[in-house]
Every structure is written in C-alpha cells, then in structure tokens.
Amino acid sequence: MAITGASGAPYAVRLLQLLTMATRPVSLIVSAHGLRLLHTESDLESMDDLRRAVGGAAWDACVTVYEDTDRGAAPASGSAPSAGMVICPCSMGTLAAVACGASRSLIERAADVALKERRPLILVPRETPLSIIHLENMLRVSRAGAVVLPAAPGFYHRPTDIAALVDFVVARVLDHCGVLQTVVPRWGEGTGGAGTTRRPRGRPSARVD
C-alpha cells in the first residue's frame, strides 16, 4: 500500500485500520507529500503518529514500512511476493508517473512491478476537475490493467458523518483487494434497494471478516 499527496488522508488511515484488522500483511510506502497530507488533514505528523492512529498492536503485527526513496527495497522487485498494490490516495503526479512507467521512486517502481507481474493495482485518485492529461493517464493505466477507483463516495447508504463517507470508498477498495468487508452494507442488503429494509442511520459496523 502506498499513500501519496492527494487529498484523502482519512481514506488511507481507515484502509490501514481495516487491512490490519483483517490481519493482512501490509508493505507500506508513504511519499513525502503523502506524509504532508496526513499532517494537514489528519493531524498525523510522523509515522509513529500514523501507527498510533491505525492501532499500535495491529500495526506491529502486520505493517512493514519502506522508504519511498529506496528503490532497492523489496517492493521494487517482482520476485518479492505480493497480492497486489493499492495507492490510496493517489495524486495526479503519481498517476502520471505510473502511466508512463517512470519508476523514479519506490512507489512508482512498485506500481510498475504490479503491472508487469499482472498483479492487481488499485489507484484511488482525488482531483477535480480533471484535465485531459489526467483523463488520458487514467485511461492509460486502466488499459495496462490497473483499477482506477476514484475517491468518490456515494450517498445511497445515507451517510450522516464523514466516517461513513470514508468507509464507502474504503469498502470498495477492500472489495478490489479481495478482503471481505462488512463496514458498508451492499446494495440490496439494507441499503434501501428494492425489496430491502433501510439500515438505521449511523456509522456502520467496523467488523471485517
């Protein structure tokens, strides 16, 4: 998992919480601007702060941190075992670098490796409006096999707080990571779809299977 400098630090924190609750091993890379946005948006000034926000014990059991400047670290090689990669949030800068295979940082190289090894690569961009260059880069990475999953929460689960909006996006990411999640009811399971009962308002359960 990589965290880059797009707005959306709360998505990254919640995704890490749920991945570690699901006891998934996580190789974590945070770009310099990813850390800057964690500070700006979530008051997390350091990796120690991020560890505490995720949950110290779960973090210690699951998370290995790599420096974004270290292009010789394990995620730089296709021989390192990996179930895939998610970049959440993904800046337009990192998207562009992935789209052209720049590999000028560990994050960019690990994404390049995911594509060449035909492993899942999930990008969670956040930008608005989108330029033609942004759109073309998204098309390019999609054609190369990545999933572009914009940080664009829906409203049909009747969110009443920011946490519910965050969970909406993170739940879709977990679906694409192959991690079974129950934090947001699926359409038709209490979300107000035809033949269903609407779920009571409030934050969904944090249970992850």
Ligand SMILES: Cc1cc2nc3c(=O)[nH]c(=O)nc-3n(C[C@H](O)[C@H](O)[C@H](O)COP(=O)(O)O)c2cc1C
């Ligand atoms: C407060 C702040 C908010 C930003 N929000 C976004 C954003 O939503 N999307 C984006 O693509 N870039 C955004 N940026 C710009 C990126 O952080 C910048 O392009 C950076 O070089 C990305 O580097 P990285 O991909 O290595 O993290 C923001 C920057 C700052 C300081």
